[in-house]
Amino acid sequence: MATAAEAQAMRHAVALAARGLGHTSPNPVVGCVVLDAGGRVVGEGWHQRAGGPHAEVHALRAAGERARGGTAVVTLEPCDHTGRTGPCSQALIAAGIARVHYAVADPTAQAKGGAATLAAAGVAVDVGLLADEAEAVNEPWLTAMRRGRPFVLWKFAATLDGRSAAADGTSRWITSAESRADVHRLRAEADAVVVGSGTLRADDPHLAVRDREGATQPLRVVVDTGATIKPGARVLDDAAPTLIAVAEDAGIAHLPRRPGVETVRLPRAETGLRIPALLAELHGRGVRSVLLEGGPTLAGAFLAAGAVDKVVGYLAPVLLGAGPAALADAGITTIAQALRLETADVTRLGPDLRVTAAPIAVPATAPSPRRTEVFTGIVEELGEIVAIEHLGDASRFQVRGPLVTEGAKHGDSIAVNGVCLTVVDIIEDAEGTRFSADVMAETLNRSGLGALDIGSRVNLERPMALGGRLGGHIVQGHVDGTGAIVDRKLSEHWEIVKISLPAELSRYVVEKGSITVDGISLTVVDAGSDYFTVSLIPTTLALTTLGVKQAGDPVNLEVDVLAKYVERLLGRDNGTQDKEATS
Numbered sequence: 001m002a003t004a005a006e007a008q009a010m011r012h013a014v015a016l017a018a019r020g021l022g023h024t025s026p027n028p029v030v031g032c033v034v035l036d037a038g039g040r041v042v043g044e045g046w047h048q049r050a051g052g053p054h055a056e057v058h059a060l061r062a063a064g065e066r067a068r069g070g071t072a073v074v075t076l077e078p079c080d081h082t083g084r085t086g087p088c089s090q091a092l093i094a095a096g097i098a099r100v101h102y103a104v105a106d107p108t109a110q111a112k113g114g115a116a117t118l119a120a121a122g123v124a125v126d127v128g129l130l131a132d133e134a135e136a137v138n139e140p141w142l143t144a145m146r147r148g149r150p151f152v153l154w155k156f157a158a159t160l161d162g163r164s165a166a167a168d169g170t171s172r173w174i175t176s177a178e179s180r181a182d183v184h185r186l187r188a189e190a191d192a193v194v195v196g197s198g199t200l201r202a203d204d205p206h207l208a209v210r211d212r213e214g215a216t217q218p219l220r221v222v223v224d225t226g227a228t229i230k231p232g233a234r235v236l237d238d239a240a241p242t243l244i245a246v247a248e249d250a251g252i253a254h255l256p257r258r259p260g261v262e263t264v265r266l267p268r269a270e271t272g273l274r275i276p277a278l279l280a281e282l283h284g285r286g287v288r289s290v291l292l293e294g295g296p297t298l299a300g301a302f303l304a305a306g307a308v309d310k311v312v313g314y315l316a317p318v319l320l321g322a323g324p325a326a327l328a329d330a331g332i333t334t335i336a337q338a339l340r341l342e343t344a345d346v347t348r349l350g351p352d353l354r355v356t357a358a359p360i361a362v363p364a365t366a367p368s369p370r371r372t373e374v375f376t377g378i379v380e381e382l383g384e385i386v387a388i389e390h391l392g393d394a395s396r397f398q399v400r401g402p403l404v405t406e407g408a409k410h411g412d413s414i415a416v417n418g419v420c421l422t423v424v425d426i427i428e429d430a431e432g433t434r435f436s437a438d439v440m441a442e443t444l445n446r447s448g449l450g451a452l453d454i455g456s457r458v459n460l461e462r463p464m465a466l467g468g469r470l471g472g473h474i475v476q477g478h479v480d481g482t483g484a485i486v487d488r489k490l491s492e493h494w495e496i497v498k499i500s501l502p503a504e505l506s507r508y509v510v511e512k513g514s515i516t517v518d519g520i521s522l523t524v525v526d527a528g529s530d531y532f533t534v535s536l537i538p539t540t541l542a543l544t545t546l547g548v549k550q551a552g553d554p555v556n557l558e559v560d561v562l563a564k565y566v567e568r569l570l571g572r573d574n575g576t577q578d579k580e581a582t583s
């Protein structure tokens, strides 16, 4: 339990952290307040710039000897590593701090562990004080660390009838001076401001921060597949650095070559450049937060890629009646696919309204309203879990699987150990291409996915394509239950594996029938009331999880859907059928 003084100190620490916004990338913003043994504030500080002292060091310096026996209140778990500065955990121990309250755990493998080091040194450690506030101030950095790509805030300015420009393409200005000044605050807090080539041509935008003293200028990024930018474009001046993203085959001889202006070649998508590749490039350059300033076409592509974390719309009491909408095609064709947002804030700015909202996370393992996928149980690739992030009672898995990830996009399905998951993100960087997918608590509990760890191998299969071969049998990717490997017996050419079977599933399992084990379509050799056996050929052993799983390891089971239909048609299911399936 925190005292009132500690809670007040944390509130102040969050405000201190906010002072670093826009200056600390690629580091987080962090605030710290030190209380002496009597609960009086004796030091405070915040991380002011990357490479500079951390918040704890500033606060401890200010407190001096008064820190001994006192409490440090800090918005993020103190770091445990030596980077450009020493570990804060050691600094706190050396200063004689007796208790540490930190609000949010550090999600990075490099820095986390400070809490454990402090506890091992006898410091009392508490986590979670004002965690929501501390999460909010560090949202861009935390999102970037958790998702492996920069946080993206899409900003647009629109008339009350939803237009972002007039019919002739002019759009200056729809919103008021107050709103536009607020946009410069957003630019100052962002590491990069991004626009598409359409906006570049229509507006010749400048994209730098203006009228904000001490602001760190963001990287100006133009997404210009064909390198159409004119040498005299305003973004090419020296007010801020500029990155021109072009296609791998674009001619760039005419582009200016001077300090502050860089060109990067990226792979093409169906339209324009690949958004995940753009974000990976920016992430690699230390960009943790992107302000996407449009226009409507590029914003649609970001949304379709699942790459918008927050939206801020400035709505002006203006009508145009014609002209481009604030958002162009985002891959949504029917109302069931509408991207629903949760409004976080509505503020009046002069005559305008500023609405801030975030996409509502749809549990990715919920039945899709859009389609029913069909798998065949022929595993395409043995993938690997490379990260697991805990999001409340759900988990976000990052899975390495270059084959199934190729050409995949946000919203696609991939069966992971026989569980149909929806791709949230495609992540491309030096570590290779991965996809991330969310798994609800219910699925974690009811399938073997909850037992997976970083490094676990997983069977991966994309849904069957129209006209593809049905190599195995019809697999839905809806796990009915879990069994466990009972034993494995080697024979000369194959291995007989015995797997335990939950009692409620045994009626669907018959000799020579089909069953899906961890997403693999297999033929049942022998079926008992609480077990079945399958024989595995060397190829299956080499290419799937069943080659490595040992006695006691859990496996996901999906019984043959035909058996369920037969049972229902014969009226023998007592209405219980399939209610237990996980997804």
Ligand SMILES: NC(=O)C1=CN([C@@H]2O[C@H](COP(=O)(O)OP(=O)(O)OC[C@H]3O[C@@H](n4cnc5c(N)ncnc54)[C@H](OP(=O)(O)O)[C@@H]3O)[C@@H](O)[C@H]2O)C=CC1
Pocket: 155, 156, 157, 158, 163, 164, 165, 166, 169, 170, 171, 174, 195, 196, 197, 198, 199, 200, 202, 203, 223, 224, 225, 226, 269, 271, 272, 273, 274, 275, 293, 294, 295, 296, 297, 298, 299, 301, 324, 328
């Ligand atoms: N009110 C507001 O907030 C804003 C209004 N506007 C207005 O919007 C209009 C311009 O909008 P628009 O033409 O949609 O321009 P965009 O800025 O959205 O640029 C679209 C272009 O970006 C390029 N691009 C690169 N990669 C991709 C990708 N993956 N997906 C889609 N496009 C990609 C494409 O051209 P290519 O591949 O050839 O490079 C595409 O045509 C102007 O009238 C401007 O005034 C613009 C911004 C904000």
Ligand SMILES: Nc1c(N[C@@H]2O[C@H](COP(=O)(O)O)[C@@H](O)[C@H]2O)[nH]c(=O)[nH]c1=O
Pocket: 156, 157, 171, 172, 173, 174, 175, 179, 180, 183, 195, 199, 203, 204, 205, 206, 207, 208, 293, 294, 314
């Ligand atoms: N029209 C419009 C906006 N347009 C956005 O501002 C960009 C111009 O930036 P700059 O050249 O730096 O002033 C332009 O390209 C587009 O992205 N923004 C707004 O807040 N309100 C508006 O009414």
